[in-house]
Amino acid sequence: MVLTADDRISLPGRTTQRATRPELTGVPEAPGLVRARLNRHFDRFLQARIGAVIAPAGVGKTTALAHWARTSPADIAWWRATSRDCDRMAQSIRGLAGAIHFLAPSRPRATCRDSLIDRMAEYDGTPVIVIDDFHHVDDPEVCDLIEDMLQATAVRFVVVSRSEPSLNLARSEFPSAVVGIDALRFRQPETDDLFRSVHGEPLTNDDGWLLTRQTDGLAAAMHMFHQATRGSGDHARRHALQDLSGGATFAMGYVAREILSGLDAADVRLLRQTSPLELLTVERCSDLVGADCAAWLQRLVRQGLVRGLPGGYALARVVRRQLLGELCDEIGADDFGARVRACAERMVADGEFASAVRTYVAAGEWDAAAAVLEANTLEVLSDPDVDWVDAACVKGPWRKVTRAVRELRTGRLEAAQAELGPWVSNASPALSGADEWMRRALRMWIEGDLTPGRPWFERLRSTVHRPDPLRYSGGADGHQDLEHRLLHAVDCAVAGDLVSARRLAEVAPSEHPVALALCALTALLSGPGGVERLVDEAERGGVPWVSRLAGGIADPAGLPRRRDDADAMGDRWGALVLAGLHAVLSARAGNPSVAEFDDLVRRCRLLGAPALEAWARGGLALAGAWTGSPDASREAELAVGFAHTAQVPGALALAWGVLGTIRQDSNLLTDAGAEADRIGLDCRPWEWMLKSTDRRPEVVVTERLAPVSVRCFGGFGILVNGAQPTFDGVRPRARALLRVLALHAGTSVHREMLVDAMWPQLDSSAGTHNLHVCVSSLRAALEPGVARGASHLVVRDGDRYSLALPPGSVADLREFDLRTREADEWRARGDVEQAATALDLALQIYAGDVLPEDGPSEWAVGVRDRYRVRAAQAAALLGELRLAEGRPAEAAVAAQRSIEIEPCRDASWRLLVKAYDAAQDVAAAERARRSYASVLASLGVVESTADLLRGGRTS
Numbered sequence: 001m002v003l004t005a006d007d008r009i010s011l012p013g014r015t016t017q018r019a020t021r022p023e024l025t026g027v028p029e030a031p032g033l034v035r036a037r038l039n040r041h042f043d044r045f046l047q048a049r050i051g052a053v054i055a056p057a058g059v060g061k062t063t064a065l066a067h068w069a070r071t072s073p074a075d076i077a078w079w080r081a082t083s084r085d086c087d088r089m090a091q092s093i094r095g096l097a098g099a100i101h102f103l104a105p106s107r108p109r110a111t112c113r114d115s116l117i118d119r120m121a122e123y124d125g126t127p128v129i130v131i132d133d134f135h136h137v138d139d140p141e142v143c144d145l146i147e148d149m150l151q152a153t154a155v156r157f158v159v160v161s162r163s164e165p166s167l168n169l170a171r172s173e174f175p176s177a178v179v180g181i182d183a184l185r186f187r188q189p190e191t192d193d194l195f196r197s198v199h200g201e202p203l204t205n206d207d208g209w210l211l212t213r214q215t216d217g218l219a220a221a222m223h224m225f226h227q228a229t230r231g232s233g234d235h236a237r238r239h240a241l242q243d244l245s246g247g248a249t250f251a252m253g254y255v256a257r258e259i260l261s262g263l264d265a266a267d268v269r270l271l272r273q274t275s276p277l278e279l280l281t282v283e284r285c286s287d288l289v290g291a292d293c294a295a296w297l298q299r300l301v302r303q304g305l306v307r308g309l310p311g312g313y314a315l316a317r318v319v320r321r322q323l324l325g326e327l328c329d330e331i332g333a334d335d336f337g338a339r340v341r342a343c344a345e346r347m348v349a350d351g352e353f354a355s356a357v358r359t360y361v362a363a364g365e366w367d368a369a370a371a372v373l374e375a376n377t378l379e380v381l382s383d384p385d386v387d388w389v390d391a392a393c394v395k396g397p398w399r400k401v402t403r404a405v406r407e408l409r410t411g412r413l414e415a416a417q418a419e420l421g422p423w424v425s426n427a428s429p430a431l432s433g434a435d436e437w438m439r440r441a442l443r444m445w446i447e448g449d450l451t452p453g454r455p456w457f458e459r460l461r462s463t464v465h466r467p468d469p470l471r472y473s474g475g476a477d478g479h480q481d482l483e484h485r486l487l488h489a490v491d492c493a494v495a496g497d498l499v500s501a502r503r504l505a506e507v508a509p510s511e512h513p514v515a516l517a518l519c520a521l522t523a524l525l526s527g528p529g530g531v532e533r534l535v536d537e538a539e540r541g542g543v544p545w546v547s548r549l550a551g552g553i554a555d556p557a558g559l560p561r562r563r564d565d566a567d568a569m570g571d572r573w574g575a576l577v578l579a580g581l582h583a584v585l586s587a588r589a590g591n592p593s594v595a596e597f598d599d600l601v602r603r604c605r606l607l608g609a610p611a612l613e614a615w616a617r618g619g620l621a622l623a624g625a626w627t628g629s630p631d632a633s634r635e636a637e638l639a640v641g642f643a644h645t646a647q648v649p650g651a652l653a654l655a656w657g658v659l660g661t662i663r664q665d666s667n668l669l670t671d672a673g674a675e676a677d678r679i680g681l682d683c684r685p686w687e688w689m690l691k692s693t694d695r696r697p698e699v700v701v702t703e704r705l706a707p708v709s710v711r712c713f714g715g716f717g718i719l720v721n722g723a724q725p726t727f728d729g730v731r732p733r734a735r736a737l738l739r740v741l742a743l744h745a746g747t748s749v750h751r752e753m754l755v756d757a758m759w760p761q762l763d764s765s766a767g768t769h770n771l772h773v774c775v776s777s778l779r780a781a782l783e784p785g786v787a788r789g790a791s792h793l794v795v796r797d798g799d800r801y802s803l804a805l806p807p808g809s810v811a812d813l814r815e816f817d818l819r820t821r822e823a824d825e826w827r828a829r830g831d832v833e834q835a836a837t838a839l840d841l842a843l844q845i846y847a848g849d850v851l852p853e854d855g856p857s858e859w860a861v862g863v864r865d866r867y868r869v870r871a872a873q874a875a876a877l878l879g880e881l882r883l884a885e886g887r888p889a890e891a892a893v894a895a896q897r898s899i900e901i902e903p904c905r906d907a908s909w910r911l912l913v914k915a916y917d918a919a920q921d922v923a924a925a926e927r928a929r930r931s932y933a934s935v936l937a938s939l940g941v942v943e944s945t946a947d948l949l950r951g952g953r954t955s
Contacts, residue, residue, distance in 0.1 A: 026102055027078045027130075030066035033194045037532055038184065042068040044177040045128065049150055051158040052165060055181040055304045058258045060219030061160050062132055064184060075125050077102045080132035088137040092145060095137075099129050113145060120153040127155050134159040135262075143167050150174050162262045164302040181304040185217030187535045188544070189551035199226055204234045205569055206410055209544040210241050213387075216316040220255045231889040231916070232924050233896030242390065256322035262303060270296055271315070272330070275323035276343040278355040281312040284346065324362070337363050348372060354383030366393040373398060377430045381405050382513075384542025397424045401434050408442070411545035411571030417442045445573070448608040456483040456514060460490060464609040466647055467494040469679075482507070482514045489521055494611050496650015497680035501525060516541045523553050524581070545574045552578045556585050576603045576612070583619055588688060592623035598722050606724070614643040614651035618685075621658045626689050633662050649679045657686030708793065708809040710745045713816070713867075714848030718742065718782075720793070725781050733758060734774035739851055741794070741803035743863050745811040748800035757859040775801065816845045816867070820874055832881050839878040843897060846871040872902035879911050888918035904935060 042065060045051035053061050062080075069076045077099035085091040097110035100119050110116040120127070131137075143166050149155055159165050169176040186194065192208040195201050203211065215221035229237045260268055270293065274285045285293035297313065300306045306313035315323070328336040340363035347356035353376035360369035369388075373380050380386075381402065388394065389402040400419055407416035420438060427435065444450050444461045452458040472488035489504035505522040507515050516537050523530040531554040538546035548571070552562045559582035566575035583596040597620035604613035617639040624632035639655035653675040660668030669686075676684060711717040716739050718725065727735055740757055741749065755767035762770070779791040786792075795804045805811060819842035826835035850864040879894030895912035898905060909932040916925035 027069045027076060028062065028066050028080075030063045030070065031198075032063055032067070033190065033198050034067045034071065035064065035186075035190055037187070037190070038064050039068045039071065041179050041183045043072075044179075045156065045158050046072070046074055047175065048177040049156055049174040050146075050167065050169065051156070051177045051179070052167070052169060053158065053160045053179045053184075054162075054164055055184050056162050056259045057261055058218055058220030058255055059181055059184045059304075061184060063219070065130065065132075065158070065160060069130060072128075074128045075103055075123075076128045076130060078130045078132065081134060081136040083133075083136045088139040089141050089145070092137050092142045095131075096129065100127065103127055116145075117149055117152050120149050120155045123153070123155070125154075128158060129155055130158045130160065132160045134161040134165055135163055138163075138166050140166060147174075162303065164304075182307055184219070186212055186219065186222060187217060188212045188539065188547045189535060189554060191217070191222065192551065194222065195226070199230070201226075201230065201237075203237075204565075205238075206544045207234075207238060207241060209410075209547060212539070213317075214241065215318055218255065218259070218316060218318065220258060221318050224255055228923065230924070231892040231919060231921060232927070233893060233900070235900060236896070236924075236927065256316075256319045259305070259316065259319055263305070267296065267299065271300075271319075272323045272327050275315070275320055275327055276340045276359065278347070278359060279309060279312040279314060279352065280306060284312075287346075288343070337365070341365060341368070344368065353379045354385065358385065358388045361388040361391045361394060364391075364393045366395065369394075370396075370398060374428060374430045377434050381434060384540060386542070397427055397431055397435070401431065401438060404438050404442075408438070409543045409545065410569070411548075411566065411574040412569060413442055413446050413572070415570055417446065456487060459487055463487065463490050463494055464611050467491045467611050469495050469497055469500070482512065482518075486514050486518050486521075489518060492680070493521060493525065494650075495648060495679060496653065496676070498525060498650075499680035499682050513541065513543070516543060516546060520546050520549060523550060524577070528554050545571055548574060549577060552581060556582070559585070572603070572607060576600070576607060576609070579603060580612070580616070583616075587619065587622060587626070587685065590688070592619075592626045594620065594623045594627060594629060595722065597623050602722075602724060610642075610646045611648050611651075614639070614646040614648040615654070617642050618651045618654035618658065621655060622685055622689070625658050625662050633659070636662055649675060650681045653679070653681055654685055657684065661686050661689060707806040708745075708804075708811075710742050710803070710805075710809075710811040710813075711847075712739075712742055712850050713812050713846050715853060716742065716851055720782055727781050730777050730781050731774070733770070734777045736854070736857075737771070737774045738778050738803070739854060740859055741801065742811070743813065743850070743860075745803045746805040746809075746814060748795075748797055748802040751799045751801065754801060757857075771801075812845050812847075813850070813867070816842050816871075819845065820870065823874070823877070832885065836878055836881045836885075839874050839881070842874050843871065843878065843894075846874075846901070868901060872898045872905050872908065875901060876905065876908045876911055879908075879915065883911070883915055883918060888915045891915040892919065892921075892924070904939065909935065 042051075053065055055061050066078075069078065079095040079099040081091060081095060093110070093113060093116055097116050097119065100116070100123060101107070101109045104119070104123055107119060107122065108115075110119045138161065146157055146167060150157070159167065168174075169178065188209045191212045192203055195203045195208065211222070211225060215225065225240070229240045232240070260271070263271075270285075270289060273289050274280060274293075277284050277288065280297065282292075282294045282297055285297065297306070301308070301313065305319075306315055314320075327339075331339070340359055344356045344359040344363070344365075347353070347359060353372050356372050357369045357380050360366070360372065386402050386406050389399055389406065394402075400421055404416040404419040407413075407419055416438070420435065420442075423439075424431070424435065440450065440453075441455070441457060444452070444458050448461060448465070450458070452462045467490075469488070469492045471491055472484045485504055485507070489501045492498075492504065493501035501521065502525050505518045505525065507518050519530065519534050519537050523534045531550045534550040534553075535547055538544070538550060545566075548562055548566060552559045555562075559578055563575050563578040563582065566572075566578055579596065580600055583593065583600055586593055586596065597616055600616040601613055601620055604610070604616050617635070621632060621636035621639045623629075624635050629635070636655055636659035640652065640659060643649075643652035643655050653672045656668050656675065657672035659665070660672055672686065673684070675681075707721060709717075709719040709722075718738070737754065737758055740754060751768065751771065752764075754771055755762070755764065758774075759767040759770055775794055775796070779786060779794050782793045783791055792806065793804050795802050805814075819838045823835045823838035823842065826832075826838060846867070850867050851860050852864075854860040875894050875898035879891040879898065882888075882894060883891035892912060892915035895908050895915055898908035899912060902908065909928070913925055913928045913932065916922075916928055
């Protein structure tokens with residue numbers, strides 16, 4: 001989002017001046033992110049006679065409305081009022097006359113009230129007149145003029161104002177539409193799109209979620225955060241986000257002051273005094289300040305400065321943090337602490353336990369917060385906002401449990417399990433109960449080896465193993481509780497009864513996790529229509545993985561990227577859903593992918609979801625038949641058998657339909673249709689092939705998977721013909737031997753080197769025997785059923801062994817070597833751009849240390865260190881090339897990557913500072929110098945960071 005001058009944002013380091021905008025006729029230029037969701041809100045103005053966009057400064061009203069105006073088919077004219085003209089009526093007549101003249105320049109320009117109404121009435125069509133900054137001319141006489149024009153002409157008006165206008169928006173003869181601050185704020189998928197497509201700096205992990213949450217999606221706050229972190233790299237940006245959640249910052253303080261600029265001093269003072277209250281109510285505010293606050297709160301509502309919540313109102317986080325800091329400065333730390341404690345005690349008395357914990361933590365009162373948490377564990381940990389856990393005062397086992405809860409909401413189950421750590425034996429009953437609940441929930445979804453208990457999320461896990469639509473069907477829909485309704489809906493969907501699943505999933509909006517899951521199911525089964533609601537509920541419920549899913553449903557073209565992001569974050573179930581959604585949508589669009597469905601089968605198997613695997617196998621058979629694969633008939637037969645075994649009737653109908661289509665067997669097709677009708681499967685995927693205008697050709701080139709794919713960067717992985725081998729019966733030492741061979745994939749390693757690496761304590765004869773045993777078990781795992789001596793993957797040549805790479809195979813270490821060699825060759829030829837491209841590809845391949853799971857093993861350490869150094873050098877070289885090309889922002893990103901790989905690399909730190917200096921990013925350059933100084937000080941190169949800074953800047 002690029003803000004217009006309306007938001008009066010000054011970049012850090014520049015003098016802040018209060019801008020007075022000139023009058024403007026014509027839709028203003030509006031670069032930035034065009035938000036389709038928001039444009040749909042503005043489209044309501046075309047069915048109304050008068051519309052209003054009401055929000056304080058810094059929300060991006062003008063930019064967002066200009067995006068809509070430039071893409072709308074309506075005849076739109078734009079006039080922006082100004083505060084410079086004291087005669088509001090004269091300014092309005094002049095401005096509106098200019099606006100209609102902009103649409104009809106052949107007619108004389110109006111000069112008075114009557115001629116203005118005549119020009120409006122004479123216009124051939126239905127013009128839409130936007131009055132920007134209407135608050136500058138909001139006057140009874142001007143409002144009468146607008147109402148007279150509405151009565152006498154067909155014109156539509158849209159007013160943009162910082163406060164509720166004096167116009168009567170409730171008159172029945174003039175249908176109206178209002179868009180407020182809640183609609184204008186950025187949602188998390190929009191934040192991701194903004195930083196990726198407009199700023200060119202994609203957010204990683206859940207940074208988009210956290211930024212949206214901490215800034216309440218305010219456009220000015222987004223803009224200031226980008227300005228403060230531009231070109232600083234993922235790690236620095238994450239630190240900035242943590243600073244943002246920890247308290248007020250200079251940039252966000254400026255945004256807060258801009259938002260409050262329309263208030264008088266008395267109103268701001270009241271806001272400051274009541275800022276310790278998370279939820280503002282008339283009673284609480286009045287008790288706190290000793291005066292009736294009803295009229296004051298209503299004023300804030302009219303100005304869009306507070307948003308309505310159940311039971312009261314709340315300020316934007318950036319505003320509240322700023323006011324809390326100002327209050328502490330004003331009354332002193334002791335009085336501030338006492339006031340915060342009093343407010344927290346009031347929250348406890350009112351039953352708002354999560355708010356009380358956040359308030360106590362904000363005041364550094366962890367003991368008091370922990371007491372509330374002990375007494376009200378379920379209420380606090382189920383609250384959408386548990387970001388208080390990162391505060392410095394929070395400590396002990398509660399910190400681990402709460403962080404695990406947060407990781408669970410992001411979908412990172414393994415990370416949540418790691419957060420819990422070892423069991424705490426002397427914990428309180430409340431802590432023990434929360435810890436046990438988390439461990440069991442995580443084990444259910446990671447290992448899946450427990451018998452489901454009463455909790456709905458445990459029983460939901462059994463559905464993806466084997467669905468049973470009759471399991472929770474007791475009672476009419478209206479008498480089912482929400483949990484049973486969810487379980488019944490998912491059972492129906494997985495079994496194939498999509499008709500019943502859609503009906504059951506329709507529930508009223510709610511933050512309840514079960515209602516949120518039903519909303520997600522509705523969006524999955526019904527398409528983008530319910531996505532806006534899903535995003536809003538996910539943000540209110542504090543569940544990032546649902547927001548990621550909603551972003552994928554709304555933007556099918558971005559599904560592969562979101563799937564890869566989920567994989568990178570460790571959200572394996574979320575990645576499975578996104579991968580499945582993309583595979584199905586691609587097939588529905590006539591572009592089925594064998595590779596995608598094959599990958600889907602693999603994901604289902606790894607997660608222990610046979611019911612979903614039955615569907616994936618049916619999709620694999622469908623894709624194979626569609627693309628003319630010679631194995632399609634066999635895949636369809638396997639899909640039929642698997643669906644029978646998994647007892648998934650919908651997947652069985654799909655497999656029958658595909659097999660019947662391949663064989664042109666009318667009986668099978670009839671059975672498939674009858675089964676689909678019986679269970680409520682209201683689509684026929686096998687008929688998509690028949691309806692496609694691009695029927696499968698007589699001769700096709702099928703997708704070919706790499707025979708062998710070996711990964712060593714970031715952790716070991718191997719695929720054979722696109723599938724992950726099963727190593728269940730292979731001993732750890734044999735698996736380690738495979739990793740040694742993978743380091744040298746495609747080349748042979750002498751027997752003595754392997755024996756020395758694996759069994760240094762044994763003599764040659766015993767070590768060689770063990771080697772033969774391990775090689776035999778590896779061959780059986782990699783090539784099940786292969787005859788003795790017929791292995792094509794683990795190959796022996798005399799005294800040497802190798803992990804063979806048949807033509808078309810890939811190994812990441814070899815690919816990295818190839819790209820760096822290419823970069824050297826291109827540099828030697830003087831082609832800098834090609835060299836930079838090769839380096840960039842090499843860095844994409846480098847996903848982390850070589851075989852980190854093998855720790856300090858001697859055979860791994862040397863290779864790991866060598867590639868780490870080479871990757872850091874490649875990133876630094878890429879940065880130098882970009883800097884030489886005059887692209888300092890890209891140079892800084894490359895230098896940051898080099899530092900991430902090798903934090904103590906002196907040349908990379910100097911390159912980073914140099915790049916920031918070249919980009920004239922003073923703040924970032926200073927941060928880099930200080931970070932570099934800290935690294936040097938930690939190494940003992942200088943006595944302290946301060947010594948280095950006093951000694952002069954890095955050069």
